[in-house]
Amino acid sequence: TTYISWNINGINHPIKRKRILNFLSSHRAQVALLQETHLTQIEHEKLRKGWVGKCFYSSYSSKARGVAILIKKNSPFRFISQSTDSNGRYIIVHGRWGSRPITLVSVYAPNIDDPLMVQNLFLRLAQYPSPWIIGGDFNCPLDTVMDRSSSTLAPCSHMAQTIVNSMGECNLTDIWRHLHPKTREYSHYSHTHKSLSQIDLFLISSSLIHCVQDCNFLPRYISDYSPVCVRLEASVDLQSSYRWRFDSQLLAREDSIGEIKAAIQEFFHFNNSRSSPPDIVWEAFKATIRGKVIALSSAHKKAFQQQTIDLERGLRGAETELYKNNSPENRGRVASLQHELNMLSSSRAERAMLRSRSRFYARGDKPGKMLAWQLRREEASRLIPSIRLPDGTLSFSPGVVNETFCNYYATLYSTQWGEGGLRGPMTSFLDGVKIPEISEEVRAQMGAPLSILEIEGAIDSLQKGKGGGKE
Structure with missing residues (x-):
């Protein structure tokens, strides 16, 4: 941790x-x-x-x-x-x-x-x-x-x-x-x-x-x-599942676009639909091109991380020299490396915010995944760290938590209707309920046609300028 x-x-x-x-x-x-x-x-x-x-x-x-x-x-x-x-x-x-x-x-x-x-x-x-x-x-x-x-x-x-x-x-x-x-x-x-x-x-x-x-x-x-x-040392290590997404930044790099195009042409050159069914070729193509995209994205990410690591390592060394000798040259070297790291992190943050703005512009006013994720953030966390078992003990094991919920809902939705189930208590409850009744006079008034006075009263109760007049 x-x-x-x-x-x-x-x-x-x-x-x-x-x-x-x-x-x-x-x-x-x-x-x-x-x-x-x-x-x-x-x-x-x-x-x-x-x-x-x-x-x-x-x-x-x-x-x-x-x-x-x-x-x-x-x-x-x-x-x-x-x-x-x-x-x-x-x-x-x-x-x-x-x-x-x-x-x-x-x-x-x-x-x-x-x-x-x-x-x-x-x-x-x-x-x-x-x-x-x-x-x-x-x-x-x-x-x-x-x-x-x-x-x-x-x-x-x-x-x-x-x-x-x-x-x-x-x-x-x-x-x-x-x-x-x-x-x-x-x-x-x-x-x-x-x-x-x-x-x-x-x-x-x-x-x-x-x-x-x-x-x-x-x-x-x-x-x-x-x-x-x-x-x-982590006492509990829970890993969430990984969801792959296409790195749209690859489309902004000419070298990446060229490599993807070459990979597509190479695949269909060796795998044409005459030798295999089209659906199998298509599924194989998706897996192949996904692997190529992952490789390109990983290479760019590693290059960026290596550049950041090299600059951070250089900054740590420059700071160590500054601790030993607080000279203008050492201060200038530290400031120069800090500036390079600031520019690198700023460009990454700006790209992320640009993607966020374009995503909100395109989908912000539409019901869809974005709205669902926004609502989901307001809900409680997915993780249930502990659960109290029927015997009163508290368990923090994810397997026990899942099993307890499974048993609870299996019991909740199981059929309990019958003489020994819910029939007897439900019948007793309904037999003891007193349902109110209205009198014949009130029933006649409710079923009578509307009078002119009632209609005029309803019109008068409307907000001014929001409905027609009595005429």
């Missing part, structure tokens, strides 16, 4: 929002803890698209603060309760991941020394059971020597001391520092002070340390902050 914590520094612009979601998807995030969303309560719902199945958030305003927790579709997470901060500083979400309880927290601490906010967070968090996974921008280095690039010594802030004390009391571990005790690496670059610092933390319960596979910083180019990625 991949968890990513990231200060995205505002996500109001639709292109940046798409880039953020694409970045998280490309790194296979199943849970994303976001800070500084700068979205209102309603605008946070814009994050519930694409791979995002559940979205929990705490808002402040459209210009400041705001945190969110995004959970991937079909993840075995069952929501139980949540707690939010009225100032948009943190959100706590408690639930179950498969059969195990878990509490997720996204934090954006103030950029002033405010230990009271940290105390309030951990006091509220203490109400929820562990294990805890806390990710966020704490806006203060815990170690002023290892977590700052500046050579000037600075005292540890009161907020940092409160965080360290709370970690000891709650049995929490800074997992990145735990795995890299002697490494200098930073998550934030301040353009104002031309300095680097490590202020983005992943705090997890010590009981989860044995499940951690790795923890590292991802390339920093969309935001001023590096995403922090933690991978845990």
